[in-house]
Amino acid sequence: MSYGVFQQYYSDNWTLEGDRSSTGFIGTTANGVMYLSMPFLFALFTRRWAHRRQAAALCGTVIACASFFLSSYSTSIGHLVATQGITSALGCALIYSPITLSLGEWYSASNRALAYGIVLSCKNVVGTSCPFLLRALIDTYGFRTALRAWTGIVGGMSIIAICMIPTHPSKLLAHETRARKIPWDFLRHRSIYFYSTAIIFQSSGYGIPQTYLSTYARDILLLSQTSGTLMLALFNAPGIIASSLFGWLSDYKRIALSAQVVSAIPPLACAVATFLFWGLTTVQGGIGLLVVFSVTFGFFAGGYSATWGGMLKQLEREAAERNEAIDPGMLYGLLNGVRGIGYAGGGFAGVGLLDAGMVTASTRFGYGTSYGSIILFTGITSLLGGWVVLWRWDLRRGVLLVSELARIVNRLHF
Template sequence: MALKDEYDSGEAELKLTASQDSPIHCGIDQNHPWEDELPPVDGGRHAWLFLLASAMLEALVWGYAFSFGIFEKFYSTHEPFQGSNNIAAIGTCAMGIAYLVAPLPIIGMILIPRIARWVSTIGVMIMCLSLAMSSFSTSVTHLILSQGIGFGVGGSLAYTPSILFMSEWFVKRKGLAFGVVWSGSGLSGVLFPLIIEWLLNRYGVPTTLRISSVGLFLLSIPFLYFHRPRIPVTHSAVQHRLNFRFLYSKVFIIYQIGNTVQALGFFLPTIYLPTYASKMGVNELLSSLTVILFNITSVFGSIMIGFLSDRYHVTTCLLITTAGSVISVFFIWGFSSSLWSLYLFCIVYGLLAGGYSSTWSSIAHEVQHSNPATDVSVIFPFMETGRGIGNVVSGPLSEVLLKADGLQSHAWGTYGSQYGAIVIWTGITTLIGGIAVVARCLKFV
């Protein structure tokens, strides 16, 4: 009897290990003879082409969305949107909705596997059509609906298949693979602000949005062919994948609290930094350089944290990104009084805070470890939902923070400007984003 119990225990441990370190947890049975006919995982031409396609779609969706700070500055200083309220909500809706609805396409692709191959194509079409429609906007409300919500829905459909397919293409290198994908938005974020700035100043809002619509469509078309699953639909097992009990687990709730609260402040610097830099009296290029520096350093941050998350416990990675980000917000941005100190903040903040989302793959495995019946591909998009909630709320909240002028004329640096409250809020939310580090020290996770 004791021998049988020991065997059952060992078998259970083996199944748990397999569920984390192999494609079995994604509905792929490697014992089938057709498995030998499929492209290899963790490498090979097909895997790298898929990764390139995923990074490109990520670059187009998020690189454009993260460049909204350029639009925010232009909208707030030019007719017909000058002086309008809730301009910041356009950008936070675009980014927030793209995160917020992520579980829906994932669930849809699992329930109806035959549509999975075409979801990203449909998303690109909706995203580009929304930008084209936004070019006819005459009010901020129109922009929120088109450039904000419409772009967000299309963007979510365009990139979320990467989450589902990634578990088929990469197993042992998944953290690094996701880091490479997330870095795509940073690379495009270097070019998009410059291009958007030039187009806005030369052609105005309507033409810029129409050129953006056509440009994003043409850039995405060559890569959509490679954005596909590794496992043929006829061989994909989808039973038992939609298990949502992890949503009530202590481990998931703790990680999700940190993830959501961190998002309440994470996006605010990229929205307001160009405008803040402009008020220092610098030209358009130098003010746009704030977003460019953040985006380019977030490329290295995403890859670095993704690489570390494959080798160390996720709370170690969270400690690195949280501690460094908090210091950069409170001390570098907070006491910034020159353009060069602002640039230094963008570099440090992009390198450390920009890699936060690269921990999601490891977080998903931690949650799965406490809920073995759960599919990692289902956990992952709910992390994005938490980020989306924080993103959407941060837009209207930032408008309120801008009016909180209690520190003005009583503090130095950015603390003494109208952005002082935003600095404090960003620092506090960034600090709470590392709550899982404390929870692990207290043996809660």
């Protein structure tokens, strides 16, 4: 959530071996690795090893702390990718997966989406406060000491929190009986593929602003490092409210909105914010529009994960109608894995698109800067993240709409 601070520092103070532009995908790689590992971890801890969840989370804390500590001794881009981008992510996934499984089991009957939303809002609390903390540590002591201090913060707070998380009683005795096989019947139905496609597109664009907002503010708008850090905080802050709001909206029965509609609202709103606010940010004096973009995009993108509770409820209803078994915990892990594909893909695409540069001849707006291709990529992937709304239409109309959107984007000029 706060990697953009390190990204800005690496760009300004590059002393390591390797291509400094490669630092652009460290943050998205970390997110991608963490989410890609979740389907396997959720499958591991959902039944037979449920009683090992707390021990696994503590092991994850050790791995994450060791990775951040070793990262402070990095001498090349390869070291940073390995420690900050891969092993720390695996440790964080070992913390997140067993805790999230327990949460879903305690709220299996009602208000599960809201519970997910409240917990997910906590990551935005961290994403709002930690950029300033990390910026102060880096400016005062350098990035190596900052990473060592972060190691202590992660270790201390994680151990205390993990010891407070209870595993549901129904799972504590699961290892003493013969474990049932995980049901995979949901893979035969198209709903999981519609939602997975939407999540891949949405997450491909979501990680881009987190990584590049700070450097965009500095390189294009010529703002100070403090202003770049502020942009990152403004990006994360609205998600504190949005996660709970969209979780509540997914659970609220008095508003007749389907899971498709609720999950389509965030990515479509993000697409509008990207095209109108970030893309039309003027090179001179464009901080106002960039602030509006950070807040708007951060609000809707930050609340997207909370809509997954509604997706799970719909998939559970479909399974009940077909008299099929379904494991919500495993399904939630699979959705996280799909998101990892989008994160990783978006990170690698961002590095290449930054080299591609502008998309128009005009240098007045954001599209005409070196970040133009990245802006367009973020907007298009967010737009496609609303793909689930096409579920209500026939496929032919959906294909025609996508073709028309592609034609309009292709004709954009300023």
